[in-house]
Amino acid sequence: MPTAGVSAPSGFEAVGSVAVRTSATTQHTTTDHQTTDGQHVNATAGNEGSREHTPLAAYDEVPEGHFYDPDAEYEPDPEYAATLAPDAARQRRERIGPTGRPLPYFPIPGPLTDHGPAKIIAMCNQKGGVGKTTSTINLGAALAEYGRRVLLVDFDPQGALSVGLGVNPMELDLTVYNLLMERGMAADEVLLKTAVPNMDLLPSNIDLSAAEVQLVSEVARESTLQRALKPLMQDYDYIVIDCQPSLGLLTVNALTAAHKVIVPLECEFFALRGVALLTETIEKVQERLNPDLELDGILATMYDSRTVHSREVLARVVEAFDENVYHTVIGRTVRFPETTVAGEPITTYASNSVGAAAYRQLAREVLARCHAE
Ligand SMILES: Nc1ncnc2c1ncn2[C@@H]1O[C@H](COP(=O)(O)OP(=O)(O)OP(=O)(O)O)[C@@H](O)[C@H]1O
Numbered sequence: 191m192p193t194a195g196v197s198a199p200s201g202f203e204a205v206g207s208v209a210v211r212t213s214a215t216t217q218h219t220t221t222d223h224q225t226t227d228g229q230h231v232n233a234t235a236g237n238e239g240s241r242e243h244t245p246l247a248a249y250d251e252v253p254e255g256h257f258y259d260p261d262a263e264y265e266p267d268p269e270y271a272a273t274l275a276p277d278a279a280r281q282r283r284e285r286i287g288p289t290g291r292p293l294p295y296f297p298i299p300g301p302l303t304d305h306g307p308a309k310i311i312a313m314c315n316q317k318g319g320v321g322k323t324t325s326t327i328n329l330g331a332a333l334a335e336y337g338r339r340v341l342l343v344d345f346d347p348q349g350a351l352s353v354g355l356g357v358n359p360m361e362l363d364l365t366v367y368n369l370l371m372e373r374g375m376a377a378d379e380v381l382l383k384t385a386v387p388n389m390d391l392l393p394s395n396i397d398l399s400a401a402e403v404q405l406v407s408e409v410a411r412e413s414t415l416q417r418a419l420k421p422l423m424q425d426y427d428y429i430v431i432d433c434q435p436s437l438g439l440l441t442v443n444a445l446t447a448a449h450k451v452i453v454p455l456e457c458e459f460f461a462l463r464g465v466a467l468l469t470e471t472i473e474k475v476q477e478r479l480n481p482d483l484e485l486d487g488i489l490a491t492m493y494d495s496r497t498v499h500s501r502e503v504l505a506r507v508v509e510a511f512d513e514n515v516y517h518t519v520i521g522r523t524v525r526f527p528e529t530t531v532a533g534e535p536i537t538t539y540a541s542n543s544v545g546a547a548a549y550r551q552l553a554r555e556v557l558a559r560c561h562a563e
């Protein structure tokens with residue numbers, strides 16, 4: 191790996207100021223989650239604004255004109271990998287994806303004539319801020335765009351998925367908590383339609399945190415969500431569960447209900463920490479509760495090809511998980527935090543953006559994996 195003068199660990203210790211280039215301006219954003227990552231640079235030569243945030247030579251040189259602009263105009267899919275790569279010309283020629291493997295073609299799925307039974311996907315990683323909620327919303331919206339009926343389950347008492355779809359969790363009378371804990375509660379009473387056609391939501395709020403405690407004394411406590419979702423299986427093609435950042439009883443419920451797990455991993459230094467514990471938990475659920483459960487894939491998120499750091503982390507993830515890593519990689523762009531404020535998926539908020547294209551490609555990759563079975 192070329193390091194271009196990077197003094198390794200110290201390069202990783204820069205703190206969380208992120209320079210993100212938008213088409214018109216340069217913005218600096220700091221989020222709670224970006225504690226170890228300061229690796230972002232505006233690759234435009236002579237841009238004073240970002241220079242002050244890159245005191246270390248933590249970046250390799252990007253040839254002029256070859257930088258990843260997350261907000262560039264949407265390019266057709268075969269080109270998408272190239273937008274994530276500094277050597278765009280070579281990658282376009284060889285169709286090498288950002289994971290370093292040849293990028294397969296994921297066909298646009300045909301329309302469905304009938305729906306269900308649903309495949310249930312748990313979006314799971316006990317590490318916080320890795321893109322679980324963002325991926326749930328946008329994968330769901332992209333699947334719905336392709337004509338699949340989608341139900342999103344907010345299974346995090348923080349209610350971030352609900353907020354991200356424009357719902358105020360504080361104002362909800364009924365949530366997924368009621369569906370779990372009250373016998374006889376019909377899912378229809380809790381379900382909300384979203385602004386995206388074909389996509390519904392089981393919302394949540396802080397009430398759900400009580401379920402974790404109350405479920406402990408229930409019979410078959412790990413399969414409570416599975417039982418609650420059963421009557422909905424015929425109505426949907428995909429049910430995507432947004433897990434909370436823990437491996438507690440709620441997450442075990444999601445894994446027990448699911449057929450597939452998607453593990454989003456942020457492309458930063460500590461990405462692989464804790465993954466062993468997560469895979470162990472998945473294996474235990476497989477053995478004891480849900481033999482059908484499978485890891486569908488590891489999704490690299492918040493990738494920025496301009497940084498050696500991001501590329502090294504992605505290479506290490508591919509080394510560790512090989513074919514389990516999705517070919518689709520989600521780039522880092524300020525458009526995602528913006529969509530949370532807007533309360534809608536990126537596929538409608540910035541339909542032509544590279545971020546929207548990425549989640550559409552992920553939807554096609556997920557569909558291709560399901561059909562390959
Ligand atoms: N590809 C991306 N580029 C830039 N920012 C992103 C990207 N994906 C997610 N984010 C932002 O990172 C933050 C964390 O993302 P998100 O809420 O999806 O993670 P999470 O894993 O669900 O977090 P939690 O563990 O707290 O539930 C959010 O502010 C989100 O807008």
Ligand SMILES: [Mg+2]
Pocket residue numbers: 322323324346350351432433
């Ligand atoms: Mg979340």
